[in-house]
Amino acid sequence: MPRKNRFLHVLLGILLGTFVSVVFVARHRGSSMCLPPAKTVRRKHLDPLELIGVNNNSLEDKHLLFVGVMTAAGYLDNRAETVYNTWGKEVPGKIAFFSSEGSYSNSIPLVALKGVDDSYPPQKKSFTMLKYMHDHYIDRFEWFMRADDDVYVRTDRLEVLLRSVDSRKPWFIGQTGRGNTEEFGLLALESDENFCMGGPGVILSRETLKRIAPYLEDCLRNLYTTHEDVELGRCVKKHAGISCTWSYEASDYKQMQVILYHNQSGSTAFTGDLKQKEVHKAITLHPVKQPQYMQRLHKYVKGLKIQSLSQESVDLHRDIASSMAQLNVPISEISNADLAKNMKLFDEEAGSDDYLGDPTILGIPPSYSRFRPKELRDVLDWEFINRTVFSAKDLNPKRRIPSSMREGIDDILREAMDIINQYSKQRGRIIDYKDIYYGYWRLDPKYGVDVILDLLLVYRKYRGHKMTVTVRRHAYIQQTFTGIEVREIDINQPYTEETNENNLPFHEKLIKQISRISSNLQLTDIFDSSSSNASKKKRINFILPLSGRFKTFKRFMDVYEEVCIKENDPTTLIIVLYKENLYDYEESLGLIENVQMKYKNYDIKTVLVNETFARGRALQFGVETTNQDDLLFFIDVDIVFNAKSLMRIRQNTIQHFSVYYPIVYSMYDPEFFGKKYDIDDYKLFENESLLNEDNGFWRQFGFGIVSLYKSDFIKLGGFNTTIVGWGMEDVNFYDSTIMSRLKVVRSADPGLIHVYHPVQCDNDNNLDNNQRAMCLGTKASTFGSLNDLQIYFLKNKHLFS
Template structure:
């Protein structure tokens, strides 16, 4: 049966429409499928993005939500590197719809707000633990400098447990009544409590238990107790936190607190302005370093007596130089003159008591920076408030450089040599060597002396010889030296007990009054340049030379490269160190030795006689030259410290023995095997 043309066209259009619809839907489905797959993969691969550095939870009450809380929201909260939320009771309302309120279920405005505080911390842990690195518990009368807080927190590791704030132990009326242990404290709630992500993670499961076992009515004390018990960390103890988390107790009719990062305490009420001030606070930081190498290290001064330098691994601790003590005294005097310039009008005076500690660094382009921690007397002398208190304060001071002054080297040397019969590099050098036993070591010393003697100029050796089992071998070595045209003189000590001080004084007796002497040890090796510098650095009636020798560590701790070196005159950190604390080697004229009193001959055995001579030289009117001498190398040998030695000498012996065993690098290598 033939189909009419209209029917055929209708069927054909229907088929084409269905086919086109199927093709379009299939293409759309195929386009959506890769997108969905990609999204699922991205969710598996990409971690959840953090929304900021810190989440700040601010507790407030219904009567303050539209005043204090809203002022915070419109001012410093806008400049926080993270998020700010305001936690209120369940039924609290506000006239400001833009204020981000979190209404805590089952919580009211009862004071003290223990339940509110714990509920807020619990809420932050349950909702934002993985989105922020740091969490702040704060009150609504806090002021935060967001930029400075960000710098501080980014310098710390949030994956470690931290509880940061101003440590407290309670006021004078509550001290000892807060059930705190002897080493416990808590972060005061007023200036705020900063917790790391790790702290909050460990703390959150125990908050309900802590809330049910309160020992006091103070919520900050109980939060600190809970952190201490279940996280294992206490609030930061260091003194600087009193400045970083500052409790401003001088504000009238308000309890303003500041997270503050400066030395000058300039504070303003939040309500006074709605925009931040761009006034820069005074600072000692003038250059932003690009790497740790650009940092100028601070030297630590302990109680105005000992200075620890921090820029070198083997840098010694030593007594603060007279110049530094003098300058610090001038600084303290000037500071207190400025403090007390209007003391009469204010009715109070500050008096310096003592220096606890300090830091010092030299900025070559500016001057010397000091950070001084001082104990002061604060005295009020107007009735009826007369009182005297001992207070502790930090002073940040810069001492600028004076104008440059020049002094020619020629004039300086001529002043030193004035009245001195100076013979310079042509002076005959008498090397004085105490010797008892140690035949092999003496043979090495003699062989080295023979090799350099022809190039070293006019030298003679005075050996102060004690009887020993190696005496015959030592005498044979002395004869070999004499045959090589080295002038050797022997002083016999026979069976006398060994005393280095006595031996050196005996050797000095054989030298003329204007003779140049160099006190040495049998373990030393030296170069021609070292002997030349000994002559130049020693001036009759003017100057004494105490070289700082390079002392080898035990060869067992050397690196492979050090063991391949042929001679001893190499100065790697693994090979040895310059012995800053050693004064055994000295060069001076006999007349100067007699003038300062010579060695203490009552000291027997090893040690202390060199320190005694150095102290005598310091007290005399002689200039002391002390500098590292690369041409003098002390070869390592085992050190034995008999128990029969006097206590002071034995203590010094043990210290020298420990310092000479190995380098810091070798110690690190040993420890690394167990880590």
Template sequence: MKMAKLKHNNGYNFLAGAIFGLCFGFIISTWCRNKFIPCSPSFSKSGCCPRKLQPAFETDQQSITETNKVIPNNVYIEEEDEKGFLFVGIMTAKKYLDSRVVAAYKTWARSINGKVIFFSSEGSHSTHDIPIVSLKNVDDSYPPQKKSFSMLKYMSDHYLNKYEWFMRADDDVFIKGEILEQFLRSVNSSRPQFIGQAGVGTKEEIGLLSLGSTDNYCMGGTGMVFSRETLRLLAPHLKYCVNNLYTTHEDVEIGRCVRKFAGIPCTWSYEMQKLFYQNFKEYKGSFVDTLLDKEVQTAITMHPIKEPIYQFRINNHFSSTRIQQLRQKQLELHRAISEMNQVLNENSPFDKYGLKPSVNSFIPNKASEVIGWEFVNSKTVSSHLNVNPRKGLTSYRKDTMDDIVSETMDIINRNSRQRGRSIDFKEVLYGYSSIDPLNGPNYILDILLTYRKHKGKNVNVPVRRHAYLHQSFLKTQITESPLTSEPDDSNSQISPHIFRALRGPLQNTHLDKLHETIHFILPLAGKVREFERFMNIYEQICLSRKENAQMHIVLFTKNSSPEEVEEILNIAGKYQKKYRSDLIEVIEADGDFARARALDLGAKQCAMDDLLFCVDVDILLTREALTRIRLNTIQSTQIYYPIVFSQYDPSVICEGLCKIGMTNFTAKVGYWRQFGYGIAAMYRSDLEKVGGYDISIQGWGKEDVDLFEKFVMSNLTIFRAVDTGMIHAFHPVTCDINLEPSQFQMCVGSKATILASQYQLAEMVLGMKEVLNRNMDTKV
């Protein structure tokens, strides 16, 4: 019994001692933790571990310790249960908060499955509702090591357990969120991962970045991606890394920190150079000329994009591409439905829309319905639709061909990876194109390709293939938008639709421009009836409506009879008497008629800031044309060269029995004078800047081409557009044989052009039996 009692007491004492020891140890450890904090993610000012290294900055240790705060203007309230796939931290500066940051947030940031937050210096704020973190005790000085490491610290403190992946990027990068997510879904986020375009420095920096022969870093410009495990391993040592910098490159130092404490380098992969794309082709970046390149299309990130407007351009491009892909998928589903209905012998509203693609789907019922094909190569288009059959390849057609080739190569290489081969595009040797009015455009292309085999023995073989392509028209869609109330300005004569369309430019200029005075300069020699018609129109659109306009008539008396001169002066005097005399000015010029000298004399009557409109007496105008003259002519910036509609000879097209109206723009009655430069609007200051008209040019023509070339060579923009408010009425052309040879040739060409359309002239020739049958009686 005593022995048993003794054992019991010893057990009791042992248990009491153990409990006392645990309590004492807990108290001591708690006190020690508050007094001496070891090297840990908390980044406290003191610790049990002595510091052996000096800080890189005096305030680094303090600033990286203190809590980062979201600025009051852009407060972000964090949800307790917030979880997501990807957190993107964007490093920026105060000067970009209302430009690059806004562009990024309104474009690619919306495609991120997770959260995007912008990190800037202390005191940063934006006028837009954008999530911005103001990093305390951090400025916008370069290099931005402190800002970069503070951003990573903020990520680890607030979001480490809430997201699978973390990305650090600059504000001049474009990220394709959907493609990035698809890529990261294929990678194990529970393991340490450090993904980006691997770099070792430029040739000049080799050996100066303190990198080993096998060391690298992820380039910061194109973005670097951390798995959750990488950031977890990195977080406790960020203080050490920021206080032990070897270079001024923050991406190099982040890579060094990851390599040291997470034990992994940046991904060594050639593919990463294409996925995280750095634009070395364009000096200023922004992907102006390289947006359609294959590597850009397949990239995950694109860098750099310095101008915010290009963020919107690029986003619009890829959004359009995505829409096309969805529409193509929709079309394929309709085709599948159509095929199944054929099997089931059922009718469907999708049968017509779901037809299989074919270049022979349209069957003509008569000869006039036969669809013609245009011949296309890399530089020209030969078409039966043009008066001049062979024309240069315009930019929009070139872009169309590029899109077609790009889609064709995507189809060809759709399963190339599984088959261990790829086919690269070289060039389009030639092709044919047509438009099926019911189904869509068709293409037949002769393409030069390069076949590359990767599995087994490498093979590179040039091949040539024909591609038969059809693009289906989309279903007709009708949208209707309600009218919004706009200020009623009866003097402006602009419809609400046009006003809304021009609202942007008008805000940048002034509404006063709609009422700016236009100085008409009218060269004249004879042509009394034409002058009377012109002044009648001028009265209707300007004088009677008190439009801000002034007429300067330059009259060559030598080329007019005394009777014609007197009659012209009487017509001008009538309008001067009826309205104000200062609104119409007649300048009598000596010598032979020279349009260049006439326009020069008229321009000299105006001030440097006056808007000039060089016009001919045969031009018929509408009031809407005045608005376009004012808005399309911008001083020191833009010259307006309207493309006018030139009418054919009525005696030829309808034997003089018809009257051509002001709204008839059909190919039978006239043509758009694309190569006419005589009608132009400009400011006198811009005219003088390029040297003015060449007054040494005598007679008809050539002076307009000379001035046009001067404007082309200047820094002024030339705006050419069809103007339905300007019509060149038909008048007979007489070419003086004493003209300089090049002028005479131009005159003869113009005279032939205004007779009638080539189609009508061909029909007339076909109806002349004496022409087609002239050799019928000739015996061989």
């Protein structure tokens, strides 16, 4: 071959080889996961010990655990930084992050592994990290953990586990795996081999890491699969002679699958309700893909720790109280007691950072008789819990279990079962919760919550004579209040757009988000009750049916004048006036004309009706005077209202979407029990302290007061105008609303007060059986509170014999 041609062939071969290499590398890198743009910058080299804050000159600077977190350049300022700022700050030792060559971060201790990229699977990154940990830290730590940047670690529990194990022995601890159904038998594992799943974290004792370190490069060159955790398990088995822990006999936990927990939900894991037994039992939780969910989980775990410390505080206070009782010091005097001369038992007073709490509350021993009622009205009522709640003190004696109570019972059951199984290992048995037959619950306003539960349990004995049997047991439980703590937050802290909002505490993020939303939606227009903003408010059309009752109507007009007219609130008053009582009719008509003359520019309309009064027909007459897109408010003459109630009407009533049924506060008969006050003085009701259980009740089953748009009223079919006499039209209309696609908004409104008036229904022959029953029920409910009726009965037993 001519020399020139030979040279061209060689050159072509070199170019072709280079092209093939480039293609191979590109394909290899193309197999990596989709990562955010890499953050790679040259950084100053730090000594490995200096990097993690270990004294380089002192061999005594030793720690329990070193955690190596595998991450990638694109996750340094989100996932990795979040790990470092949450559980990473609480490691019982040190933590460092390992990423690809050239990675850089100023905010976390980062090792950029030479010759390693961020391709997936990360076998090279994992094995190189372990080699680095051995070469630089092997004599400084007892345990070494390999973790991902999407795992959350309960470091306090991990410390308890590791301190119970002899680190001088070879240990390979993790959640045991043998591959999923599709992979089983395809991972080149022997029958007695397994591996520790990488996601929930893998823990190696110092001895294990020493044994495998010389062979890590050899293991990396001889891979059987693409699974990093499988290959690490194979390497540990081959060179350390141990497998992943199936279960650890010396620990209080039954299985590694429970304490090193992997959730199968993928990216949605731990984004919902965190009150799950897995969250409460686990040491590690995987995967937590988004930083905000890692922060949320961390705050929840912190809350659990606060609860645990609070319970510890209660136990210590009880021990102190018990010890002082032996010295004849009553619990009421413990706060001022001396341990010795000039040495107080509690030397810090309330308000101090070192205040230990009120011993008269925290130190009192558990007992169902802690609270001693001085009067009949102070006796604590028990509520019966089955599939529903039965209560003598509620207007609805039988109701479904509210979500707050159900959540509280679940918390109690979880804590109770943890206590029951606290020594299950020593006793060779486990007890599982199955169901609740029934229970009793009451609230002690000073000391806490008392609960009695009849539980169905499953007793499983797994040592000796094994057995499984179903048992019933009563649980007597008290949850003690630990006092009120107040945390003040300054919402006016300076904030600029340049501020990194990801670093803000959760409450500050929430405030910024609300601020942005309110500015975009101009929510201040809804809440601003000043007259200068009145032009922006939606006009409310009051529709008031009226037959007789001039004195009550005068009070209503006084309220309307004060709240609406004088404050220039955009409202229209439509009075449907019946001529049934001539004197009241003429007086009411004269009052309307006087107000119209006094405020000529204000919109007050009158619809005169000459027929027998029926509330449904009266409201229908008023609706006919309005336009399609008008906001309507059906009201009774007995109602006293304020500006805040108008705000809530506008806020809760949305055209084509929601109808507002406020729960009004209904006053008892003030004269029945000698409570003398002038019900015609509307200013009396401006004092919200009047709204208590002795003076009235929240009318949960009243549906006559409602706000909605006329277009929605028409779609719902309006009122049944065939109903005459007392009631029922509002109940029928409410049923129609419930069955429609409109959202029903029900809320207690302290700005709407139904002032007492006698209910007349005994001699009304126009009432059918349902109307009469409802009328009599309403009349009975307005006599007085349960406590007043009880006192009245005890004083006048002869009237009921």
